Amino acid sequence: MSEASTTAAVQVTGVDKVFTAKRKPSVTALDSIDLTVAPGEFVSLIGPSGCGKSTLLRLIADLDTPSAGTLTVFGKTARQARIDQEYGIAFQQSGLLPWRTVAANIELPLELHGVNSAGRKKRSAELLALVGLGDFAESYPDQLSGGMQQRVAIARALAESPRLLLMDEPFGALDEMTRERMQTELVRITGETGAAVVFVTHSIPEAVFLSNRVVVMSPRPGRIRDILSITLPGTADRDEHLREDEAFFENVSRVRELLHGEAPVGIKPTAARGVENR
Amino acid sequence: MTGTSPTGTPERRRGARRSGTTATRVAFGAGGVLLVVVAWELYKAIGPATGVMIGDLTVLPRTTDLAMPHVWDMIGRLFEQSGNGRNAQPVWLAVAQAAVFTLGVAAVGWVVGVVVGMLLAILMQRFRTAESAVLPWIVLSQTVPLIAIAPLVRRWGAQLEFGDFTWESWMSVAIIASYLAFFPVSIGALRGLNSPDAIHVELFRSYGVGWWKTLFTLRLPASVPYLLPALRLAAANAVIGTVVAEVSIGLRGGIGRMIIEFAQQASGDPAKTWAPIFGAIAVGLVAAGFIALLGVLLRRFRRGEVPA
Numbered sequence: 403m404s405e406a407s408t409t410a411a412v413q414v415t416g417v418d419k420v421f422t423a424k425r426k427p428s429v430t431a432l433d434s435i436d437l438t439v440a441p442g443e444f445v446s447l448i449g450p451s452g453c454g455k456s457t458l459l460r461l462i463a464d465l466d467t468p469s470a471g472t473l474t475v476f477g478k479t480a481r482q483a484r485i486d487q488e489y490g491i492a493f494q495q496s497g498l499l500p501w502r503t504v505a506a507n508i509e510l511p512l513e514l515h516g517v518n519s520a521g522r523k524k525r526s527a528e529l530l531a532l533v534g535l536g537d538f539a540e541s542y543p544d545q546l547s548g549g550m551q552q553r554v555a556i557a558r559a560l561a562e563s564p565r566l567l568l569m570d571e572p573f574g575a576l577d578e579m580t581r582e583r584m585q586t587e588l589v590r591i592t593g594e595t596g597a598a599v600v601f602v603t604h605s606i607p608e609a610v611f612l613s614n615r616v617v618v619m620s621p622r623p624g625r626i627r628d629i630l631s632i633t634l635p636g637t638a639d640r641d642e643h644l645r646e647d648e649a650f651f652e653n654v655s656r657v658r659e660l661l662h663g664e665a666p667v668g669i670k671p672t673a674a675r676g677v678e679n680r
Numbered sequence: 681m682t683g684t685s686p687t688g689t690p691e692r693r694r695g696a697r698r699s700g701t702t703a704t705r706v707a708f709g710a711g712g713v714l715l716v717v718v719a720w721e722l723y724k725a726i727g728p729a730t731g732v733m734i735g736d737l738t739v740l741p742r743t744t745d746l747a748m749p750h751v752w753d754m755i756g757r758l759f760e761q762s763g764n765g766r767n768a769q770p771v772w773l774a775v776a777q778a779a780v781f782t783l784g785v786a787a788v789g790w791v792v793g794v795v796v797g798m799l800l801a802i803l804m805q806r807f808r809t810a811e812s813a814v815l816p817w818i819v820l821s822q823t824v825p826l827i828a829i830a831p832l833v834r835r836w837g838a839q840l841e842f843g844d845f846t847w848e849s850w851m852s853v854a855i856i857a858s859y860l861a862f863f864p865v866s867i868g869a870l871r872g873l874n875s876p877d878a879i880h881v882e883l884f885r886s887y888g889v890g891w892w893k894t895l896f897t898l899r900l901p902a903s904v905p906y907l908l909p910a911l912r913l914a915a916a917n918a919v920i921g922t923v924v925a926e927v928s929i930g931l932r933g934g935i936g937r938m939i940i941e942f943a944q945q946a947s948g949d950p951a952k953t954w955a956p957i958f959g960a961i962a963v964g965l966v967a968a969g970f971i972a973l974l975g976v977l978l979r980r981f982r983r984g985e986v987p988a
Contacts, residue, residue, distance in 0.1 A: 465882050485888040497879040501901050501981040514889050514897065544983050 409477040411566050411598035412439035412462055417471030419457055419624075430623035431457045435471070437617060437626065441565060444592060444599045446609035446616045448657065454624025455602045455617075456570055462600060463491055463568050475566060487515065489566040490559030490597075494574045496551040498543040498558075505530065505539040508558045515562070529557040532591060549580035556588070560595060567592065567599045573608065582645070585611055589640050606661070610653045611640065618660040628660050717751050724748050749951040757951035758958070771952065775938065775959040782922050782934040783963045785850050789857025790918040790967075794911065796858065797865025804866075805873040805899065806891065815870075822863050826921065830856055830928035849931045856929075857921035861914040868910025872903025904981035911974065915967040923960055935959050 419432040431454040439445045447455035460466045461473055464480040475483035483489065490511075498507045506513075508529050509522040517525070530536050533553040543551055552572055559567060573581045585608060592599055603609050609616045613632050620627045632653050634644065644650050724743045731747075732740035741747050758772040800818065804811040833855050837847035876898050884894045926936025938956040946953045975982070 463882075463886055465885060484886060487888065489886070491883070491886045493879050493883075495877070495879050497877065497883055499880070499898070499901070500983040501904075510897075511887050514884075514887050514893060542983055 409441075410438045410474075411441045411443065411476060412437065412600060413472075413474045413477075414438070414458070414462070415472045417458075417461065417468045417473055419454065419461060419466070420469045432461075432468075433623035433625050435624075435626055437629075439566075439598055439600060441598050442596050443615065444601065444613045446601045446603055446613040447619060448603055448606065448609045448616055448661065449619030449624075449627075450604070450621055450661075452624070453619040453621040455619050457624065458619075459568055459570050459600060459602050463489060487511070487562050488564060489568050490562065490564040491568045492552075492555045492559045492570070492572045494571040496543070496548075496555035498551055498554055500543050503540050503542055504535065504546070504554050507543065507554055508561055510558060511561045525561060526557075529560055532560070532594070533557045533587070547580075549576050549584060552576060552584065553587070556591070560591070560597075563595065563597075565597055567597045569599060570602045571604070572601075574603070581605075581608070582642075586640075586642060588612060606654050606657045607645070607650075610634070610650060610657055611644065616657055618657060620663075627663075630656060630660060720748070720751060724750070746947065746950050749954065753951040754954040754958075757949075758955055762952070771955050775935075775955045778933065778935045778938045778956065779959040779963050782919070782926065782936065782960075783966060785854050785926075785934065786857055786915075786918045786922040786963065786967065788851075788854040789922060790861050790915055791858075792854065793858035793861025793863075793914055793918060794865050797862035797910075797914070798869050800862070800866040801869030801873055802895065804870050805895075811870070818863060818866055821859070826856060826860070826924050827928050829859065830925055833859075834929055849929055852929050853922055853925040853931050853934075856925035857918040860917035860921035864910040864913035864917065865907070868906045868913075869903055872906030872910075873899045875906060876902045901981050904978050908971065908975050908978070908982070912968065912971045915971050916964060919960070919964050919967050935963065 414435050414437040417432060417435040418430070420428050420430050422428040435454075435458060437445075437458075447458060449455050457466065461468050462475060462480060464484040467480075473480050476488050478486065478488070498504075499510065502510065505523075505526045508526040509517075512522045512525060526539070527536075530539055533556060535550060535553055535557070538546065538550065543554070546554065552575075556569075556572065559569075573584050576584060589612060599612075601609070601612060610632055616630045616632060618627045618630060619625065630653075634640065634647075634649055634653060723740070727740060727743040729743055731738050731742040745753075758775070759770055761768045762771040762774050800814060804814055830852070834849070834852045837852045837855070840847045873895075880898055880902070881894070884898055889897075922934065923936040923939070925931070926934040927940055931937060935956050938959070939953075942949075942953050942956055
């Protein structure tokens, strides 16, 4: 895929999104957004509620259409990219079909796109191993914990080996411990698959831990305030120890300052250890 | 499944609860029937023969053998002969034959009703405008009294003719039964088809699959928990519709006609009146049992989704 190395995974240029409703003032959810995501790059969108981060993700996924501007995914229109299955998607809720086994849930996109039974079995077995749920192929979603369900949802998003992964707060409903374990696993999985990721979150440490770049957004109207390159080892080399690292806290502080638009009072960026880092 | 995983626990708990209550539920069910019998006999024993009146208004029935035969007389009558001479056969056999006939007609009515109800629900799910246009008529259709449409259906049916096909009275009865049966199905199925979460619908959109594939892979399986109660209601409606329509159309051979015939003999043979009523109850039980069986076959689709 020589083309993949030259074409941006996601190219957003001057995109606006205005929601209009009857007898209500229209809401500008996104205002002149420019963003480029390189192939294999992990980019987080972070910001307070109403900053349009989820809306931006939905535009990339072609679940909604921009009011103005252009948006391409691997050089195609968002619509064409969706039809060509260029991306896999995961939401805050796992969205598993309760009447399907774990394996059948992972195989769902393959089945819908006509992959034969043997091919589906092979792929779901690979993915189950990847997300560490090899023993649960024949379980039903209601027999799994929330974290396990979310891992199945991620495996499903990876089923067709997409070059782009779109994730909307996928760990938002999990407890802190599960959440950190899932983050470590996601770093490993994306390292193994080489997929680009657009990741929506409202957790600063999560964004810092996972990303190559963090896009900080501000609300009403939704705008990109700044894009921050994370000065940490390559995402493939990140592990649990990084969470205790001085450089990690420095990056957390930088994102926080950008989010709040100023330096937190009384805390020097270098002395940020021990700060509430959610 | 590993023993320490969280998988086994809810499964086991659910299983244990269900098997633990089976005996209790059977006992409660039998107890309920027994209670009705006891109440009936108790009132018959102690109630005044002329019934309980407030002013001119009878609030409780007479307790004579004519108005309230003993339960054992009703059951005993089932095993005596009905009719005389050549046609003589035990009452229970006559009732059973009529019940099978009625059940068959009701089943045809149920199937037609379910098919029509499902098609209407799918149409309404597909097109919002169809929902606004059709739904009020569906609701309105159920306000028309059965007695009013019976002669219409019969007359229209009689005019149908193609090839060797001739419209028969039992078909009119089945159509009327389906007229009652389709209503809960269309309403329940519409709710069920619209029940998938936005996240599921968007997931299927992200897969780039069309409406039909989404219907068969997502909407129909998701509608099962809504559909089963609707199918049960439809079965009850189909049985009632068949019995009533047999009377209004004048179709021989079923429970409906038998109720009328035996009621005419009530003055001389009060216990016999109850035989076809037991038959109607049996038909209803068989219909309900069939739906329960359907629910067992579809249990995979009835797993409650646990929030992530």
